[in-house]
Amino acid sequence: MTRSGPRSVVGVYPDLHAAEKAMTTLEAHGFDGDDVHLIGDAAERADTIDVSTRDGKVATRIGASSIVGTVVGAALGALVGLLVGALIGGNLWWVFGVIGAIAVGAYGSVVGAFSRMRASDDWDLAFEPVAGEAAVAVRSTDGAKLDEAADALRGAGATRVELH
Numbered sequence: 001m002t003r004s005g006p007r008s009v010v011g012v013y014p015d016l017h018a019a020e021k022a023m024t025t026l027e028a029h030g031f032d033g034d035d036v037h038l039i040g041d042a043a044e045r046a047d048t049i050d051v052s053t054r055d056g057k058v059a060t061r062i063g064a065s066s067i068v069g070t071v072v073g074a075a076l077g078a079l080v081g082l083l084v085g086a087l088i089g090g091n092l093w094w095v096f097g098v099i100g101a102i103a104v105g106a107y108g109s110v111v112g113a114f115s116r117m118r119a120s121d122d123w124d125l126a127f128e129p130v131a132g133e134a135a136v137a138v139r140s141t142d143g144a145k146l147d148e149a150a151d152a153l154r155g156a157g158a159t160r161v162e163l164h
Contacts (some may be wrong), residue, residue, distance in 0.1 A: 007139070007140065007141070007143075007146060007163065007164060008137045008138060008139045008140075008146070008163075008164045009137070009138050009146045009149045009150045009153065009161060009162070009163050009164070010039070010135050010136070010137045010138075010153075010161070010162050010163075010164060011135065011136050011150075011153030011154070011156065011158030011160075011161045012040075012133055012134075012135045012158055012159050012160050012161075012162075013133065013134050013135065013136065013156075013157065013158060013159065014133060014159060015042070015131065015132070015133070015134060016038075016042050016043070016046060016130055016134045018134070018156075018157060019038055019042075019043075019134035019135065019136050021156055021157070022136045022152075022153055022156035022157070022158065023036055023038065023136055025152050025153075025155065025156040026136070026138060026149060026152050026153070026156075029148065029149075029152045031138060031145075031149060031152075035138055035139050035140060036136065036137070036138055037136070037137045037138075037139070038134060038135070038136060038137075039134075039135045039136070039137050040132075040133060040134050040135040041132055041133070042130045042131070042132040042133060042134040043134055043135075045130045045132070046130045062113050063113075065112040065113055065115055066109045066110075066112040066113035067109075067112070068112050069108035069109050069110070069111050069112020069113065069115070070105050070106075070108050070109040070112065071105075071108070072108050072112075073104040073105040073106070073107055073108020073109065073111070073112075074101040074102070074104065074105030074108065075101075076100075076104055076108075077099075077100035077101045077102070077103055077104025077105055077107075077108075078097045078098070078100050078101035078104075079097075079100070080100050080104070081096040081097040081098070081099055081100020081101065082094070082096060082097035082100070084096045084100070085097060133159075136153060136158075137164075138153070146163065150163065
């Protein structure tokens, strides 16, 4: 008899910090945050802690991603703007660089911030100082995606990986 419906692969990590890194790895591999979950005793204990500290840590992570996006966007926008300004010529060629830096920098800021927001709803739990093993579960109906998730979990340092 074959199983149908959603199945999951679970990677076990020594602590919540290692599990958070695994969740980030899965996100980088294109897994949707809705299919990735932090499970286990440490995750349940982290979920009972006051969220104000956790929210600050999450905001710091999102803010850092936004800053990186701004800097990269501004640099690319300035470069393209300066090239366009040089091609057009005239005394105000540098204005194109400034406009490009501002416009693409603003866009980069938004892209950087939102790149962190696609994470699993459980991602913020990994910022709590709770000791103990934590597990990351990935659910899918696609066997190939589960195999890919298992490889990603192993690559992120799972102490063991199980298919359920």
